[in-house]
Amino acid sequence: MPVRVSMRSLDELDPIAAALAPPSHESPQEHQERTLRERAAKQVSDEIDAQLAKEKQHAKRLPKPVKILLLGQSESGKSTTLKNFQLMCEPQAFRAERASWRAIIHLNILRSFRIILDALVLALNAVDLPPDSDSDSSPSYPRPDTELLALRTRLLPLLDVEDALTRRLATLDVDHLHTTPEPARGPLISNIFRRRAGKEIEVNSAVAWKSAFMRDPGGRESFDTQNAVDWDDTEDPGPLLHARSEDMQRLWTHPTVRAILDRQGIRLQETSGFFLDELEVVTSLRYVPTDGHILRARLKTLGVSEHRMRLTDPTRGITREFWFYDVGGHRSMVPKWVPYFDDMDAVIVLAPISGFDQVLEEDPNIYRLPDSLELWTSVVSNKLLQKTDFILFLNKVDILQAKITSGIQFADYVPSYGRRPNDMDSITRYMRKQFMNIMKQASPSPRIFYCHLTNVIDIKATTYVLDGIRDVLMRFHLKESRLIA
Numbered sequence: 001m002p003v004r005v006s007m008r009s010l011d012e013l014d015p016i017a018a019a020l021a022p023p024s025h026e027s028p029q030e031h032q033e034r035t036l037r038e039r040a041a042k043q044v045s046d047e048i049d050a051q052l053a054k055e056k057q058h059a060k061r062l063p064k065p066v067k068i069l070l071l072g073q074s075e076s077g078k079s080t081t082l083k084n085f086q087l088m089c090e091p092q093a094f095r096a097e098r099a100s101w102r103a104i105i106h107l108n109i110l111r112s113f114r115i116i117l118d119a120l121v122l123a124l125n126a127v128d129l130p131p132d133s134d135s136d137s138s139p140s141y142p143r144p145d146t147e148l149l150a151l152r153t154r155l156l157p158l159l160d161v162e163d164a165l166t167r168r169l170a171t172l173d174v175d176h177l178h179t180t181p182e183p184a185r186g187p188l189i190s191n192i193f194r195r196r197a198g199k200e201i202e203v204n205s206a207v208a209w210k211s212a213f214m215r216d217p218g219g220r221e222s223f224d225t226q227n228a229v230d231w232d233d234t235e236d237p238g239p240l241l242h243a244r245s246e247d248m249q250r251l252w253t254h255p256t257v258r259a260i261l262d263r264q265g266i267r268l269q270e271t272s273g274f275f276l277d278e279l280e281v282v283t284s285l286r287y288v289p290t291d292g293h294i295l296r297a298r299l300k301t302l303g304v305s306e307h308r309m310r311l312t313d314p315t316r317g318i319t320r321e322f323w324f325y326d327v328g329g330h331r332s333m334v335p336k337w338v339p340y341f342d343d344m345d346a347v348i349v350l351a352p353i354s355g356f357d358q359v360l361e362e363d364p365n366i367y368r369l370p371d372s373l374e375l376w377t378s379v380v381s382n383k384l385l386q387k388t389d390f391i392l393f394l395n396k397v398d399i400l401q402a403k404i405t406s407g408i409q410f411a412d413y414v415p416s417y418g419r420r421p422n423d424m425d426s427i428t429r430y431m432r433k434q435f436m437n438i439m440k441q442a443s444p445s446p447r448i449f450y451c452h453l454t455n456v457i458d459i460k461a462t463t464y465v466l467d468g469i470r471d472v473l474m475r476f477h478l479k480e481s482r483l484i485a
């Protein structure tokens with residue numbers, strides 16, 4: 001049965017209405033004072049509203065940030081390209097991070113030694129097999145002699161140092177991770193840093209991991225690089241690496257070690273984060289990485305991270321906000337890229353053409369070059385990106401050059417290359433055409449093909465390329481915002 005509710009009883013039920021209602025027994029003087037108070041309060045409130053409306057209008061007139069997404073398979077050079085942008089616009093901040101990159105370079109070196117020490121164990125086991133069991137036990141298999149085994153024993157503590165450094169990175173700010181959960185794959189050392197047996201350390205770049213190694217610059221404008229590192233840090237592996245430096249150099253240059261690595265098909269020089277040819281420098285006491293070393297330091301990215309920078313066009317004297325999105329390129333990360341597709345001004349795609357004879361770490365059945373072509377096809381054909389400009393970096397041309405010089409035949413891995421000459425000019429022209437044709441065929445609407453041959457660890461050459469990109473994007477963006485004709 002319906003129930004009648006009077007207005008009075010509604011007021012009584014609503015605590016806000018009751019609180020705002022005038023007092024029931026108000027004298028004329030009280031009434032006047034209350035009215036004055038309410039009028040003053042309204043004036044303040046109106047002023048705040050007007051200020052808010054003004055700020056909103058102002059924000060509308062401010063140019064929107066230029067948004068750039070960095071895409072490409074793992075190890076293609078996305079994070080390294082981002083480092084170049086940082087070096088270009090925030091050199092001070094970039095250099096203040098030297099201590100953090102020093103720790104990563106230590107990790108890169110320790111990982112290389114773990115690979116060598118593991119290879120020696122494998123070689124030992126191989127020589128222990130009966131002579132006729134398989135080819136590994138043939139007399140030609142390089143054998144570690146007693147001197148090499150003694151060297152190995154002296155260097156075993158490096159494995160503990162690597163574990164300790166990884167654990168240190170692993171104990172960082174885990175709270176942040178709850179907002180960026182990662183797909184489960186392999187045992188986690190932590191949510192931020194993780195290492196599967198013999199694999200790389202990975203970082204969730206959304207986490208402020210760098211702060212664990214950085215010293216407070218104390219508000220100084222110019223930051224002395226030596227001050228970047230906490231030299232009194234008792235957990236710093238630097239002194240131990242220095243103490244073992246000669247043994248490390250002896251191991252790395254030992255002919256039997258080289259033969260064992262060769263035999264096992266391990267080409268450390270081609271792995272990311274390779275510093276073994278500079279051991280004397282990187283294990284020196286008071287070592288602080290150069291800009292070049294920071295660009296070569298390898299730290300795999302997990303998830304997607306946003307980096308905001310201000311870039312200035314020196315000829316126009318105009319400064320704009322640029323927002324960069326750096327993604328993890330591992331295949332399992334690809335679904336995480338899609339939410340960023342609908343709001344980008346440009347996508348920089350990194351395709352490491354030196355990888356024609358290499359397979360993906362996550363899938364040894366897939367060669368890196370066809371994977372890059374496939375990735376390019378899927379992004380240029382994506383409808384969400386149809387209004388976005390693409391800039392292609394055919395990256396790692398320095399490694400491509402080294403491979404060609406060493407006699408590796410491109411056509412052995414890319415049969416469609418046929419009998420064309422095995423030289424840089426012909427190969428890069430051929431690859432450029434392949435990528436351009438895909439864009440022509442797969443793009444939902446016609447686009448300009450922007451393509452650069454890059455070596456993003458070469459700071460000077462990369463600055464030149466990035467300068468050009470910045471100017472084009474700024475001009476394009478200003479036109480869009482109707483700020484220039």
Ligand SMILES: Nc1nc2c(ncn2[C@@H]2O[C@H](COP(=O)(O)OP(=O)(O)OP(=O)(O)O)[C@@H](O)[C@H]2O)c(=O)[nH]1
Binds near residue numbers: 396
């Ligand atoms: N020689 C050479 N090394 C490069 C070049 N570009 C990148 N590298 C190195 O290759 C390694 C991998 O580069 P990253 O920038 O970490 O690759 P990424 O695309 O961010 O990889 P993920 O984070 O795994 O997706 C790093 O050690 C870089 O220093 C290049 O043009 N030449």
Ligand SMILES: [Mg+2]
Binds near residue numbers: 301
């Ligand atoms: Mg990365």
